[in-house]
Amino acid sequence: MQNNVANTVEPAAWSEIAPAQSEFRRVIRVFFGRKLAVVGFVLIAFLIITAIFAPWIAPYPPNDIDMNQTLAKPSAEHWLGTDNLGRDVLSRIIYGARTSLIIAFGATAMSVILGEVLGLIAAYFGGIVFQIIMRFIDALMAVPMLLIALIMASLLGGGVKNVILALGVGMVSVHARMMCAQALSVKQNDYILSARAMGMGDLRMMFQEIVPNAFPALVVVATVGLGAVILAEAGLSFLGVGVMPPYPAWGGMISDGYKYILSNPALALSPGVAIMLVVFGFNMMGDGLRDALDPRLRGIV
Amino acid sequence: MTAYIIRRLILGVIVLLLVTMLVFLAMRLLPGDPLIIYISQSQVEMFSPERLAELRLEYGLDESLPMQYISWIGNILRGDMGKSIVLGQDVGYLISTRLPITIYFGAMSFIVSAFFGIIFGVICALRRGKWIDTVVTVLANIGITAPAFWVAILLMYLFSLTLHWLPTGGYVAPTESLGQSLRSAIMPVFCLSLFSVAALTRQTRSAMLEVVSQDYIRTAWSKGLRERKIILRHTIKNAMIPVITILGLQVGLIFGGSVLIETIFNIPGMGRLLAQSLFSHDYQIVQAGTLVVAVVVVLSNLAVDISYGWFDPRIRYG
């Protein structure tokens, strides 16, 4: 702005120069101010606790076969009934939480690291590097995520590690795109020019200036991505390329239960409810984080 | 505008080329003898080494990787997508019978999602805070969490197995009997569009609210324009810009979803074909099928990009 009447008529932001610590407090305050975000947080906390303390919470060991009690309907003894091998459904769901969490965090971590690095490099160096990386990402996006994961999981075989790999690759494009967009918009800013004028090197620039600014978007997308991975993993397990039996996986349980739906509907239906609750929790946390960290992301994320 | 479209087209072609390379490489990463791309594992084990060597020559496996890639592409462009290892039929033929079915269901789902998603989103934004907004938003939040295949099972349990209102699936061509066709399509289409309707509702609502708080809407009010005109002419067009992006993403998601839904509802489409082929190691189909899906996705993304230009003049006139 220009020839205005002296500095005394500056905006009221003067009284609001916030130190970094109270910024954290503000985020916490806004986040927990939103009811739905709190609900999400509680659900996820519950999930994590269940996963960690599964052996203490579950009424039965998840792989205990009891051929006398196959496909029992829900009862006092077995709250959700049993499956075709007499295993307690509720316990399997509780242990399934472990599988879901490990895969969710594993795949997300992988896609975040790979994707963010790719996006950062593309945006930072621009030019031909940007084109190559972005076209590669476009190619990945041209094949539906589930299909990519399915192909990779089939090629590599099932099992937790391969599922994490497959889903991680499937989600890379989302993170790469997001990071690239964020980095590009940060690059526009003048403080990047001044940092460079001060002689700041490339790596430092990337990690000191760009990444912190992209952080809010990263966190939000990663949180929601956790939910997406769980849904995808369920799909993979349903088709039989996910976690291998006898490890309990929610998607696999639905696939088993599908055949026996008339005998014990709880077998097929309850894992779905579990999935929904978890994904809901992650989504609501994601929404809450977005509003708390940077509401401007509303339109983009 | 034309320059913009041409640029997008060229990009699309480049992306497709990259997809072919990725698919090609993925197949080459298979553990074991590369011959299993062309013949079944059991045959590999059965045949004599001489026979295997013959076959390798026949399928060009002695050539360098780039050469193999080029001949493969050459074949595809000539319409030869290979022969199914398991089913023995021409892959091109198989795909041509399955793809239209998937597109039938997919297009219906896409239209349903777009229509309902956008309308619900607009209504929620306009009636923000009122009970209808709360209810629909909650439903939308739930809609994006429900695994489509699980909903499929649930619906099948309810409406087919228990209430006997709807058939358990299968496909009836619309040309045969429109009524039957639609009846058996209700549940699959519902499952395929569930996530998209919910996602679009959320995105539209959020975009509308974002636009409504903009300065130019305040200007519109200050001009004395009436609410209806402000919404229809000034708000919605702006709100559609971010929504179009999400809409474009739904094509890929619907295709992905069709792998599961077609399997559950026993629909003879591309999705089920791909799932079965992956299991039976019928890599000829997997290769070509993935490519075909990618082509459809790229084309629809192109359509989305072009419509972007229509909605946002800043893109059109740079």
Add this chain to the structure above:
Amino acid sequence: MAVLLNVENLRTYFQTDRGLVKAVDGVSFYINEKEIIGLVGESGCGKSVSMLSVMQLISVPPGQIVSGSAIFDGQDLLQYKSKGEEMSSIRGAKIAMIFQEPMTSLNPVLTIGRQTTEMLELHLNMDSQTAKERAVELLNSVGIPEAESRLDSYPHQFSGGMRQRVMIAIALSCNPKILIADEPTTAVDVTTQAQLLELMQEIVNQYNTSLIIVTHNLGVVARYAQRIYVMYAGRIVESGLCEDIFLNPLHPYTIGLLKCVPQLGETKGDRELVPISGLPPNLINMPNNCAFLPRCSYHTEKCRLEPWPELHSTGEQHYVSCYVDTQETL
């Protein structure tokens, strides 16, 4: 001179999660036909909110017009529903407003032509052909070159100054009785500023429109306004004829403002520019006494003890809200 708009005791409060913000807390002003008045004050003093309140453009949660009246054409505007038919037929047609940010105040997806003609079609019932022709005339009159071909252009194809001119053209298209210009020159460079202000004055003379200029820049209103209101922390602290305010400022805030503006003809060293000390007030939980007290160099014990002073006249239309006779202290 007939009074066009008479606002009395306007109070607009905002409910925020940090408390109740009394953005406008008892503001009264009036404007006559063919008059230019200035509403001056720093950012956050409530001047924009006052104007938006009169136009009923305040978003109702979290804001609310708590009390007051705005009599225009015999009717109290504040009694109308903000989205109602009556208010809509007044906005644009009788009272028009232009805003600070020309970049974001025009709809990016509609052509300039469309954004101009829709007013004409709505308020003046023109058919689309006549409206187009009239739009071209209007754009020409504000100095947009090649107006006819520009009808199909989009806002992003114009520069900031051009956009502001377009906004002026649109605002005046239906010959409103009052034009409210909210910080019309803040977002443009100096040269454009001067051009826009000249333009506005021309228009006022030509069209018989009264003009309210809202600004934080005293220099802008000095040349053009006949009367000035000075606002601080949601209230009017001084008002009077333009010359009186400049030559004979009474309120410590006004005095402070003038002390830090360079005057034409001065050279460096003639006079020290003295900024007003302290920070702008926090409008939540305001104390009962004078809000300017923390920054005032004239204050007495009375100022601390008594509630915020009422405006009182000191002669010839000059009103001030202060307990101290600043003339004496000089």
